[in-house]
Amino acid sequence: MSISVILLVAGLIMLALAAAGYRVFQIISLRNTSFQLSISPETLSPQKEYFYAHRNEQLEWLEKWGYKTVYIKNSQKKRLAGYYFEANEPTDKTVLAIHGYRCDGGFEEYMYHIPMFLEKLQMNVLVVDNRAHHHSEGNYIGFGWMDRLDCLQWLDWLIEQYGPQQEIYLQGISMGAAAVLMTAGEQSLPEQVKGVIADCGFSSVSEELRYVMKQVMKLPTFPLLHIASLFNKLFAGFFFSEGDTRAAVQRIRIPVLFIHGDTDTFVPTSMVHQLYQACSAPKELYLVKSAAHADAYLSDTERYYQFVRSLVYGQTANKNLKEV
Template sequence: MLSIVLVLVLASGVIELIIGNYFYDYVIKNDAKDFIPQGVSLDTENPNYEALNWYKNEVKKTLWTQESTDGLLLKSDYLENHSEKTVIIAHGYMGSRQDMGLYARMFYDLGYNVLLPDARGHGESEGDYVGFGWAERKDYQLWINQVIQKKGSDSKIILFGVSMGAATVMMTAGEKLPSQVKGVIEDCGYTTAKEELAYQQRQMFPKIPAIVSIPITSLVTKFRAGYFLGEADALQAVQKSRLPILFIHGTQDHFVPTSMGKRLYAAAKGNNSHNHLFLVSGAEHGEALKKDKSGYYQEVETFLFSIKL
């Protein structure tokens, strides 16, 4: 009888490890994902063609590099606008800096220098896993320091991100940052990697209970990438941060549910009088700027003006 129990326990453990490694490879390893669109098409029929083409082919870009604390070569485009104000823009999951032309143009037109890193494991930056903002927060601290070193101690820095990039800048905001960092704008970021992955699993693999798969995937992630999924916690970060934060979310976001954006704002609301939530009616995930360009621009400008930038 004891031998049967041992066999069942071992078999259960093997099955759990198989599931954990499967989900690690499916979500966290930085292979191309069939459930994520690859890149932004530069099509003249695209209503945003002008801004995308401006970033890709017209504006002068300088390559900046950075070595991460764990030895990865990270790359970034820098757009000089002869200003003391600089925005650091963080792209989304399985994206790259090439996807962020719309946002680069918006901030450039507002008078900002623009720094657009490729997150570790994305674009031209080294790395073989996705950190969901937790590992990346340290990388963005290094980018902040490089801006200050190159542009001077009178720099005024804004952190901006979309989706996973939004989670990244929120987690960065939870760290002790130089006084030159003046604020954060996050667009459709998630509360925690654990909650987001559990939510996605229920949509994509409803027959596999997240209560089983997420903990074992987190354990596999710790062994293979060095962090637990529960550590990637933007909710806790914004609770700690005293920086002003503009939260943006679409009301029809079914990838990172709108409720997450509301919870993030609620967690940070009392920390700074300039914190604000902007909900874009009818916008799906990452589509707020495209859905309401004028409203988006106005909210961003109003927020920056309110913090004297």
């Protein structure tokens, strides 16, 4: 076989791999794609069945309570949307809530959590739509890494609007949990931020995508994930390897509550143990028995509340109920 033929074949292989890697990048990073990393309706957990069955009445409750739709411009000049709920009594305690991957916005993901914060914990709530989600602008998903920059701007907005006396807590689910942990690891974190609630967050963007490609997409990670990461750097501004949640938690100095379902097969439960071990800040680990991905609150609502209350108000959660 001549050298020219070998080079031609090699070139075609490289071109095919580049095209495949670009397609993977589009599928996992681009805003408008039909690919959804979700389970089928036939395999919904009882908690998710409840979530969807009572969705309309829960949304009606939130509409009746009332909220303000607010906007900021992030560092890339993209308009981001948020929804601000005031507690029924004046308070300086506020939670900034960040949703997960391809969720239909923060309003949707937190519709069951918001009443807990408003009524039981007497906290104001700001839920936001991440970049490239729902009513926020942007073409590429931030995977927590870019979202951390947006979180810092939302914190600045809260402090500017409602004063420096606030006590702010960060809450995140799934990709949102990674986002708030990465935010809390930033040197520029405002002193008003007093704690973090990280519900089913992943240990790093690369590790989660590697897991998803194998388990959900049924694709080889090498070299496709590396090629996709290169395209993500070109178009979205970061390599997947930059989004290292485990490294971020090593820099956190405020209390962290780690929450995870012990039957999570989307963000494996092993990842929360990695994060917990890496975190040197005051911390607590709350594993929810038989809870699938992002099902912790509806699986064990009262204990979830008790652990969050412990973080916010310093009241000891019932240690006999703790699963670690």
